[in-house]
Amino acid sequence: MTVPAKLLCLALVIDRQGGRILLGHKLRGIGMGKIVGLGGHLEPGETARAAAARELEEESGLVVPEAALVEVARVWFDFASPDWPPFDVAVFTADTWTGEIRDCDEIEPAWYRLDALPWERMWDDNRIWLPHVLRGEAVDTRIGYDLSGERVVSVQLTVR
Structure with missing residues (x-):
């Protein structure tokens, strides 16, 4: 039996x-613990774009209108662990926003330099x-993770 993918969203303010x-x-x-x-x-009933705008505001305090979010990637995750379902993640970017960042109970948002990203602390x-x-x-990507959920073991990537 195939487990349906859980649809998620990301909003990257650049x-x-x-x-x-x-x-x-x-x-x-x-x-937990990662950047x-x-x-x-x-x-x-929510679209991925609407969810990305809502989640961004909830997690950071920044407001980005849905219309300003551009879908730039679809990333599908397959995990070797039976405890994790596959994830289908719609990734959006935005270059305009209002508000100031603030922490929430789930995440501490911060600005990171594009030329010095903390890759070793990220997925x-x-x-x-x-x-x-x-x-x-823009890309479509399928990522396979090992049993620990820490290391990528397979990649299919298509640039749109």
Whole structure:
């Protein structure tokens, strides 16, 4: 029996003039301790774009109108562990926002320099697809993780 993928979203706010991207230190749940993009689950009836805008505001305090979010990647995750379902993640970027960042109980958002990203503290897959997105490319990617959920063991990547 095939387990259906759980649909998730990410919203990456990129300040190209300032040479920085908004990421966050994950305080609980899957990825705890890692530096991650902001995002999460979809509410019933919610589009991935609407969820990305909502999650971004909930996790960081920044407001980005849905229309300003551009879908730049679809990343499908397959995990060797039977405890983790596959994830289908819609990734959006935005270069305009209002508000000031603030912490929440799940994540501590912060600006990170684009030329000095903390790759060693991020999910292993980020080193594969995120550089494409930061270069302005759109990608579709399928990532396979090992049993520990820490290391990428297979990659299929298509630049759109």
